[in-house]
Amino acid sequence: MLFSSAQGTAVMDLTTAETIGTVSACTVTPTPARVAGLRLRTRGRGHHTLDWKDVRSFGPDAVAVEEAGRIRDEKDIGPGDPAHAAHDPLGKPVLTETGLCKGTVVDVEFDARSGRVVHLLTTEQRIPGGELLGVGGYAVVVTARP
Amino acid sequence: MTVYMRASEIIKKPVVTLAGEAIGQVKDLVFDSSTGSIRCFTLAGRGLLAGPLHRALLWDNVHGLGPDAVMVRADSALEEDDTAARPGDGDRTGGDVLGVALTTCGGRRLGDITDAVVAMGRAPVVAGYEISTAEQRRVLLPVAGPVTVSDERVLVPDETARYEAADLGTFEEAAENLRGSLRRAPKEG
Amino acid sequence: MEWWIWLVIALAAAAALAVCLLSVQARRRSGGVIAQGPGPRAGGGRHS
Numbered sequence: 001m002l003f004s005s006a007q008g009t010a011v012m013d014l015t016t017a018e019t020i021g022t023v024s025a026c027t028v029t030p031t032p033a034r035v036a037g038l039r040l041r042t043r044g045r046g047h048h049t050l051d052w053k054d055v056r057s058f059g060p061d062a063v064a065v066e067e068a069g070r071i072r073d074e075k076d077i078g079p080g081d082p083a084h085a086a087h088d089p090l091g092k093p094v095l096t097e098t099g100l101c102k103g104t105v106v107d108v109e110f111d112a113r114s115g116r117v118v119h120l121l122t123t124e125q126r127i128p129g130g131e132l133l134g135v136g137g138y139a140v141v142v143t144a145r146p
Numbered sequence: 147m148t149v150y151m152r153a154s155e156i157i158k159k160p161v162v163t164l165a166g167e168a169i170g171q172v173k174d175l176v177f178d179s180s181t182g183s184i185r186c187f188t189l190a191g192r193g194l195l196a197g198p199l200h201r202a203l204l205w206d207n208v209h210g211l212g213p214d215a216v217m218v219r220a221d222s223a224l225e226e227d228d229t230a231a232r233p234g235d236g237d238r239t240g241g242d243v244l245g246v247a248l249t250t251c252g253g254r255r256l257g258d259i260t261d262a263v264v265a266m267g268r269a270p271v272v273a274g275y276e277i278s279t280a281e282q283r284r285v286l287l288p289v290a291g292p293v294t295v296s297d298e299r300v301l302v303p304d305e306t307a308r309y310e311a312a313d314l315g316t317f318e319e320a321a322e323n324l325r326g327s328l329r330r331a332p333k334e335g
Numbered sequence: 336m337e338w339w340i341w342l343v344i345a346l347a348a349a350a351a352l353a354v355c356l357l358s359v360q361a362r363r364r365s366g367g368v369i370a371q372g373p374g375p376r377a378g379g380g381r382h383s
Binding site: 086092093095096097098099100101133134135136137138139140141144 | 159160162163164165166167168209210211212213214215216217
């Protein structure tokens with residue numbers, strides 16, 4: 001599924017059946033390319049992050065979490081953590097390892113079951129997840145196709 | 147076919163790790179005047195108020211140099227200091243060639259250097275210069291072999307003046323012709 | 336003097352300072368093409 005269609009999906013707590021927040025962004029980590037975490041918009045100030053491994057199921061209408069305690073405040077997450085907001089690919093330029101820009105990431109196509117990233121969609125082309133080398137604060141780096 | 151780039155296109159390019167973090171931007175290109183080969187880059191920080199980084203990036207540690215960024219494997223690709231960019235023992239002090247006069251050995255001033263032309267590839271070399279002539283024309287002149295550089299001028303063989311190019315597209319032809327003429331008359335220069 | 340004259344002077348001083356800082360910063364960051372090479376050949380020069 002496309003990440004843009006998952007934006008705004010409610011995240012529900014399976015123990016209380018309450019909505020904790022809504023999905024606002026995702027973070028992606030390479031080798032293999034997969035969604036590492038979800039950034040949530042919660043009530044009140046600040047952002048919260050949910051690790052992908054704590055997602056019980058990613059349904060079309062709601063994301064299920066075992067308990068609300070799994071949600072972490074973004075302030076407690078270091079930049080080295082794959083769930084840190086710096087690893088959000090949306091809006092970042094895509095650079096090949098040879099230093100060529102291939103457009104800006106506009107969407108992420110991922111498998112809702114495994115979290116595997118199938119494609120990165122840029123303003124210019126679709127880049128297979130297997131070519132992803134890194135997602136950082138400045139750019140998304142991919143291998144140079146021969 | 148060799149790809150040529152202007153030095154000004156490399157200067158200010160971001161230096162990006164394969165993890166996608168920008169760790170600086172290129173400040174100076176440092177080249178060996180006896181061979182023309184690029185030795186290293188010096189870097190500046192990326193913030194508006196950031197100054198020089200004082201950490202050199204050796205060419206051997208560059209993973210890829212493209213039109214949009216200089217790629218390095220990781221932050222550790224940078225040297226801990228900038229001694230590589232400073233002249234070593236016995237080296238003539240490193241001088242910036244931008245702005246100095248390009249003069250032939252015969253004593254004719256061809257113009258002031260406004261940019262350098264870099265031949266890209268596995269071992270990039272400074273292959274020529276862009277000069278602004280006395281008539282305010284911008285032309286590209288190829289160089290071959292060692293050049294003598296001082297704070298005042300860059301000395302090139304007399305033949306150089308005959309092989310000017312208007313742009314990077316015709317530069318390769320001019321460089322080929324210059325090399326051909328130097329091969330025919332190896333003693334001159 | 337009128338009070339607003341001092342305001343104009345202060346603003347002008349601030350603007351001059353900003354221009355100075357910007358030019359210094361541009362110079363710190365501006366790049367070049369640095370030539371390094373062997374010095375005058377040993378034994379070749381008349382000096383030293």
